[in-house]
Amino acid sequence: MFRNVAELIEIAESEGILLSEVMIRQEMDYREQTREEVMSQMERNLEIMENAVEDGLKGVTSRSGLTGGDAVLLQTYLKEKEPLSGTLLLDAVSKAVATNEVNAAMGTICATPTAGSAGCVPGTLFAVKNKLNPTREQMVRYLFTSGAFGFVVANNASISGAAGGCQAEVGSAAAMAAAAIVEMAGGTPQQSAEAFAITLKNMLGLVCDPVAGLVEVPCVKRNAAGASNAIVSADMALAGVTSRIPCDEVIGAMYRIGRTMPTTLRETGEGGLAATPTGRALASKIYGIPLEKE
Amino acid sequence: MKYKSVFDIIGPVMIGPSSSHTAGAARIGRAARNLFGKEPTWAEIHLYGSFAKTYRGHGTDVAIVGGLLDFDTDDTRIKDALDLAKDKGLKVSFYEEDAATEHPNTARIKMGDGKDEQELVGISIGGGKVEITELNGFELKLSGNHPAILVLHSDRYGAIASITQILAKHEINIGRMEVSRKDVGKEAMMVIEVDQNVDDSIMEELEKREHILQIAKIVD
Numbered sequence: 187m188f189r190n191v192a193e194l195i196e197i198a199e200s201e202g203i204l205l206s207e208v209m210i211r212q213e214m215d216y217r218e219q220t221r222e223e224v225m226s227q228m229e230r231n232l233e234i235m236e237n238a239v240e241d242g243l244k245g246v247t248s249r250s251g252l253t254g255g256d257a258v259l260l261q262t263y264l265k266e267k268e269p270l271s272g273t274l275l276l277d278a279v280s281k282a283v284a285t286n287e288v289n290a291a292m293g294t295i296c297a298t299p300t301a302g303s304a305g306c307v308p309g310t311l312f313a314v315k316n317k318l319n320p321t322r323e324q325m326v327r328y329l330f331t332s333g334a335f336g337f338v339v340a341n342n343a344s345i346s347g348a349a350g351g352c353q354a355e356v357g358s359a360a361a362m363a364a365a366a367i368v369e370m371a372g373g374t375p376q377q378s379a380e381a382f383a384i385t386l387k388n389m390l391g392l393v394c395d396p397v398a399g400l401v402e403v404p405c406v407k408r409n410a411a412g413a414s415n416a417i418v419s420a421d422m423a424l425a426g427v428t429s430r431i432p433c434d435e436v437i438g439a440m441y442r443i444g445r446t447m448p449t450t451l452r453e454t455g456e457g458g459l460a461a462t463p464t465g466r467a468l469a470s471k472i473y474g475i476p477l478e479k480e
Numbered sequence: 481m482k483y484k485s486v487f488d489i490i491g492p493v494m495i496g497p498s499s500s501h502t503a504g505a506a507r508i509g510r511a512a513r514n515l516f517g518k519e520p521t522w523a524e525i526h527l528y529g530s531f532a533k534t535y536r537g538h539g540t541d542v543a544i545v546g547g548l549l550d551f552d553t554d555d556t557r558i559k560d561a562l563d564l565a566k567d568k569g570l571k572v573s574f575y576e577e578d579a580a581t582e583h584p585n586t587a588r589i590k591m592g593d594g595k596d597e598q599e600l601v602g603i604s605i606g607g608g609k610v611e612i613t614e615l616n617g618f619e620l621k622l623s624g625n626h627p628a629i630l631v632l633h634s635d636r637y638g639a640i641a642s643i644t645q646i647l648a649k650h651e652i653n654i655g656r657m658e659v660s661r662k663d664v665g666k667e668a669m670m671v672i673e674v675d676q677n678v679d680d681s682i683m684e685e686l687e688k689r690e691h692i693l694q695i696a697k698i699v700d
Contacts, residue, residue, distance in 0.1 A: 187481070189481070209486050212486075213485060213486050213487075216484055216485060217485065227487065228486075228487075228490065230493075231487075231490055231491055231493060234493045248497075250537075288496065289496030289497050290496060290497050291496065292495055292496050292497060292539065292558075292559050293495070293496055294493065294494070294495060294496075294554060294556070295493070295494065295496055296490065296491055296492070296493050296494075297490075297491060297492055297493075297494060297499040297503065297607055297608055298489070298490050299489045299490070299499075299606075299607045300498070300499040300500065300606065300607050300608075301494060301496050301497055301498050301499040301502065301503065301608075302497070302498055302499070304496075307490075329490045330486060330490075332489075332490060333486035333487075333489045333490040334486070336489035336490070337483055337486060337488075337489050340482070340483040340488065340489060340606065340607060341481045341482060341483050344606060345489070345606045345607045346500055346585075346605065346606030346607070347500070348500060348529070348530040348584040348585050348606075349584060349605075349606060354606075362489075396534070396537070398537050399533060399534025399535075399536070399537035399538065400497065400534075400537035400538070401496065401497035401498050401501075401537075401538065402497070449529075449584070452530070452584065453500075453501075453530045453534065453584070454529075454530050454533040454534065454584075455533055455534045455537065456533065472537075473536060
């Protein structure tokens with residue numbers, strides 16, 4: 187069982203296999219299941235993700251009314267205009283937003299690694315898919331590669347906003363996606379690790395400050411940022427750019443930053459954007475309780 | 481390592497909006513239901529830390545009650561769990577606690593059906609994963625990764641052996657085991673994580689042994 191990214195890369199390189207293959211074999215060992223069983227369970231998760239994106243692109247609204255409909259706006263813009271950031275990038279953003287809008291509306295999603303950060307991995311996957319034309323198996327492998335990195339983060343740091351802030355959720359999700367994009371694009375295992383490190387470095391310190399405590403504002407748009415960050419970092423790694431700080435040390439830094447983050451900024455809905463005048467007014471309106479004095 | 485499967489990371493499939501506050505909460509509720517072994521008629525749910533601050537927004541309340549009604553994390557009935565509980569005659573009340581707990585997402589569930597009562601503490605550690613840390617005053621560490629049986633027994637010699645002998649006879653392998661007691665010679669608790677689900681017939685066999693007071697199981 188690999189305990190960190192260095193060991194994950196070492197296994198892939200010494201055996202000459204993909205990172206996704208390392209994760210698949212480990213899962214088969216752990217569950218005592220056949221390759222078909224493990225692959226088909228992941229395939230089911232892939233289908234859930236496809237359905238969530240599809241639902242979100244049709245347009246949904248959350249119960250609070252805080253989020254919904256932005257994925258539709260983005261898709262319409264994509265069809266009618268030439269986006270400044272490029273078609274692939276904005277397509278990924280729209281699909282990440284679609285997933286999180288469905289999540290906020292209490293729809294069915296697959297947590298990757300959490301519900302609040304569920305947009306980054308599928309959003310990038312279904313956008314990159316149109317460029318790289320992967321097989322169905324390669325799409326399933328994308329999820330195993332993401333999962334391998336998430337596995338390391340979860341065991342060495344945290345994937346919980348309440349424990350480590352948004353950097354632990356959307357930061358991890360975006361970095362997982364970056365590593366998977368690199369493998370799908372034909373990069374080396376080490377390049378996947380570089381892409382992961384670059385993405386997570388750029389998400390360090392991100393606080394979890396949901397307005398009214400809801401997984402909506404700013405979570406939905408943070409997934410948009412996470413998806414774009416992942417694609418740009420993957421391109422950087424594929425170009426040969428490396429991270430001066432090794433992947434495992436970046437994960438360690440993320441963990442320590444999370445430990446020192448005040449609780450008001452760790453999913454309590456008490457600090458940051460949640461504590462702004464508008465954030466507080468929205469909370470009081472949603473719950474029908476008078477605005478508390480500071 | 482706390483996370484052992486890739487499906488802890490890419491998964492669970494769940495009803496939104498939060499893996500820790502909705503899916504994890506549903507799993508704590510369902511573990512409580514499994515351990516109680518029947519549908520309760522009342523439940524007092526105490527929420528701590530981030531659970532207490534944000535439960536209404538995350539649907540933590542509906543998710544725990546959904547779990548108490550035996551719904552899985554991807555069961556769309558979770559949304560309507562409070563109404564469904566009312567229909568079924570399950571009376572629930574919520575308490576927002578200020579006390580600091582070791583983990584930010586902690587719930588204490590007291591429940592009963594007029595005949596039996598149970599008190600349990602669960603924590604949601606991220607990505608939908610949970611641990612049960614206390615049951616009826618006994619500290620324990622139950623991950624829910626594997627099927628498990630919980631045995632309340634008198635603190636006497638031979639009690640543990642009598643249980644493990646039966647499991648061995650039925651070729652059930654023990655993955656992890658923990659024994660704790662409140663006081664010497666009083667009640668004690670065995671937590672046994674096993675590799676296979678334990679059939680009801682074996683459960684009955686276990687329950688009949690001397691010194692065994694109560695037995696419950698958590699299915700994988």
